[in-house]
Amino acid sequence: MADHCDDHEGCCCGGHHDHEHEGGCCGSHGHGGGCCGGGCHDDGRDQIAMFVVGPIETNCYAYISQGECMVVDAGDSGQAIYEHLPEDVRVKCIVATHGHGDHVGGVKALKEATGATFAMSPRDAEMASHAGEKNELGLSYDDDAPAPDLELREGDTLEVGTASFRVIEAPGHTPGGLVLLGSGSADHICFVGDTLFKGSVGRTDISGGDQAALEETLVRLKREIPPHTNVFCGHGDPTTMEDELAQNPYLR
Ligand SMILES: [Zn+2]
Ligand SMILES: [Zn+2]
Numbered sequence: 001m002a003d004h005c006d007d008h009e010g011c012c013c014g015g016h017h018d019h020e021h022e023g024g025c026c027g028s029h030g031h032g033g034g035c036c037g038g039g040c041h042d043d044g045r046d047q048i049a050m051f052v053v054g055p056i057e058t059n060c061y062a063y064i065s066q067g068e069c070m071v072v073d074a075g076d077s078g079q080a081i082y083e084h085l086p087e088d089v090r091v092k093c094i095v096a097t098h099g100h101g102d103h104v105g106g107v108k109a110l111k112e113a114t115g116a117t118f119a120m121s122p123r124d125a126e127m128a129s130h131a132g133e134k135n136e137l138g139l140s141y142d143d144d145a146p147a148p149d150l151e152l153r154e155g156d157t158l159e160v161g162t163a164s165f166r167v168i169e170a171p172g173h174t175p176g177g178l179v180l181l182g183s184g185s186a187d188h189i190c191f192v193g194d195t196l197f198k199g200s201v202g203r204t205d206i207s208g209g210d211q212a213a214l215e216e217t218l219v220r221l222k223r224e225i226p227p228h229t230n231v232f233c234g235h236g237d238p239t240t241m242e243d244e245l246a247q248n249p250y251l252r
Helices: 002-006 078-084 107-114 122-128 211-224 241-247
Strands: 047-053 058-065 068-072 090-095 117-120 157-160 163-169 178-184 189-193 230-233
Touching (some): 090 157, 117 122, 163 211, 178 211
Antiparallel strands (some): 047 058, 178 189
């Protein structure tokens, strides 16, 4: 995968990040449904599980609070994600941070298995509806995404147990990119999709990309996301806003 990433074939990142994991089926990465390493929410109640799915190792997250679950980016292997979730949780919603196939290809199967509400920006819904077709990078994912049950826009909130996530529109990598900033029991938690990575940002040279929009979004995220926030990215390792402000060349 590192080769793919470095020459910008098949990867969503704008620069490079460490691809130290092989495979990419659900539950690889050593986090098979358990709490992820390095970024676990540590309040003793809410949990974040991370699954790495699909051919370009997309991170799928399950945020669990009070028996309710929000799945972020069911990119592939929807049925396998379902089978790896704890049995006693109710999947309330499936949220796509954006419409690229590697983030929505598993939505159809997971929605069918759980009956959950599917939510995303309407601006990326058309793109997501082609996730099962071969894309410009020669990759395809499980299924086309269904039309969203819930269209997310700036300022909307998603409630999961005692956690709340505010929607921040983050165009650039795609027109309908979203960032989910936690509060309540999800204070200090943020899901950023492919907008921001550890040491890098989302590429803008593929379908839906807009470099000027991304730059505006990054300026805004520096203002909106508090430094102490744990940042969960669409690919690669989690980070913190503080570390990115200090080290990410795209945030300077
Ligand atoms: Zn991606
Ligand atoms: Zn993407």
